Amino acid sequence: QFLARHPWWELPSLYFDPYLDKFTDEYRPFDAGLNHLDHVAMDQWLKQQDASSSAIRYIAGTGVSALHVLWHAAILKLRKVPLFPPKVFRLKGGNQGMTDAFASRLGDRVRLERPITGIEHSPSGVRIRYRESGEEKTMEAEYLVCCMSAVMLRQIPVHPAWPESKRYAIGTVPYYTASRPFFQSRSRFWEKDGVSPNIEFNEHALNHIWRMADDVDTQRGLLVSTADALTTGEAALKTFRRYYAGKSEDIEVALVHDWSRDPWVMACETLNYPPGNLTRLWPVLVEPHGRIHFAGAYADNLNWGMEAATRSANRAAARIESES
Incomplete structure (x- = not known):
C-alpha cells in the first residue's frame, strides 16, 4: 500500500521517519539519543521494525550501522533533499569544466605529477616531502589541507605520527571503488x-x-x-x-x-560504517590535527562527492582563516 502512494525511492521513509526528527544538528549525530543503534546492524534493525525481506534487501545491505544510515537520512531531511533526488544537474559541456576553471585561475600554483612521500608537522608549521621527476623535494607552509583520499593518506609516513584515534579513523574508513x-x-x-x-x-x-x-x-x-x-x-x-x-x-x-x-583516484565515496565504528570515526576523522586539515568526499557528514568535498574544503578554509 505504501508503494502504491509513494515513489519506490521513498520506501526507507516508511521505517525511518519516526526517528529522523530526533536529529536536530546534522553534524551532531550523537545528540539524537540513538547511540545504541551504532552497535546494531541496519538489516537487523529493520527486522525489528517488521520490514519484509525484500524491503531489507533494498534498503539495508548487510553489516552497516543502523545509526549511520538513519543519520544520513536525517541529514537529507534537514537539507530538504529527497532520499533519492529525482532531479540532478551537470554543467554544460561536462563537469570537468569546473576543475578546469579552478586550474585556470590558479595557474602554475597547480603542480601535477608530484606525489607526496612524507608529511612532517609541528606547532609552527608543516613540511611536505614529494617527488618531482624522480627527485625528492620539500615544501614548507603554515598549514596543510589534505585532499587526497584516506586510502592514500594512510600510506604516507607522518611525523610525528597520528594519535591513535586519528590513525584508526584514517586507516579504517571504508570506501568503494x-x-x-x-x-x-x-x-x-x-x-x-x-x-x-x-x-x-x-x-x-x-x-x-x-x-x-x-x-x-x-x-x-x-x-x-x-x-x-x-x-x-x-x-x-x-x-x-x-x-x-x-x-x-x-x-x-x-x-x-x-x-x-590508479591508486590516487581508486577510492570513490565512503561506505556506511560497520556497526560500532561511527562512535570511533566521527568526528575524529574530519577534525584537524594541529596545522593539518582534511577535505574531500570522506571528510564531511554526508559522503556525496562534490558536495562533501566542497563543504569540507569551506570548513577547512574557514578554520584556517580564524586561526590566522
Missing part, C-alpha cells in the same frame, strides 16, 4: 523503442546506466554507467543486452574507464 562503462550507439535507439535507457541492473558488470550528451548535435547516442572495479566493456555490454527490453539496440562501441587501476 568503481569503473565507468560507456556505450556509443549509432542512434538513440531507446527513443525508437519507447523505452527509457535509465535502468538499474544491480549487476557487478553494470550497476546502473543513464543517457548522456542529449545537448550534443548528433544522431548518435551515448549511455554512461557505473560498474564494479575491473569490469570490461564486453562484460558490461553483455549485461545490458541481457536485460534491455527494446529491439532497436545498435551500440557500436563499449569502453570502460576503470578508476581502480
Whole structure:
C-alpha cells in the first residue's frame, strides 16, 4: 500500500521517519539519543521494525550501522533533499569544466605529477616531502589541507605520527571503488523503442546506466554507467543486452574507464560504517590535527562527492582563516 502512494525511492521513509526528527544538528549525530543503534546492524534493525525481506534487501545491505544510515537520512531531511533526488544537474559541456576553471585561475600554483612521500608537522608549521621527476623535494607552509583520499593518506609516513584515534579513523574508513562503462550507439535507439535507457541492473558488470550528451548535435547516442572495479566493456555490454527490453539496440562501441587501476583516484565515496565504528570515526576523522586539515568526499557528514568535498574544503578554509 505504501508503494502504491509513494515513489519506490521513498520506501526507507516508511521505517525511518519516526526517528529522523530526533536529529536536530546534522553534524551532531550523537545528540539524537540513538547511540545504541551504532552497535546494531541496519538489516537487523529493520527486522525489528517488521520490514519484509525484500524491503531489507533494498534498503539495508548487510553489516552497516543502523545509526549511520538513519543519520544520513536525517541529514537529507534537514537539507530538504529527497532520499533519492529525482532531479540532478551537470554543467554544460561536462563537469570537468569546473576543475578546469579552478586550474585556470590558479595557474602554475597547480603542480601535477608530484606525489607526496612524507608529511612532517609541528606547532609552527608543516613540511611536505614529494617527488618531482624522480627527485625528492620539500615544501614548507603554515598549514596543510589534505585532499587526497584516506586510502592514500594512510600510506604516507607522518611525523610525528597520528594519535591513535586519528590513525584508526584514517586507516579504517571504508570506501568503494568503481569503473565507468560507456556505450556509443549509432542512434538513440531507446527513443525508437519507447523505452527509457535509465535502468538499474544491480549487476557487478553494470550497476546502473543513464543517457548522456542529449545537448550534443548528433544522431548518435551515448549511455554512461557505473560498474564494479575491473569490469570490461564486453562484460558490461553483455549485461545490458541481457536485460534491455527494446529491439532497436545498435551500440557500436563499449569502453570502460576503470578508476581502480590508479591508486590516487581508486577510492570513490565512503561506505556506511560497520556497526560500532561511527562512535570511533566521527568526528575524529574530519577534525584537524594541529596545522593539518582534511577535505574531500570522506571528510564531511554526508559522503556525496562534490558536495562533501566542497563543504569540507569551506570548513577547512574557514578554520584556517580564524586561526590566522
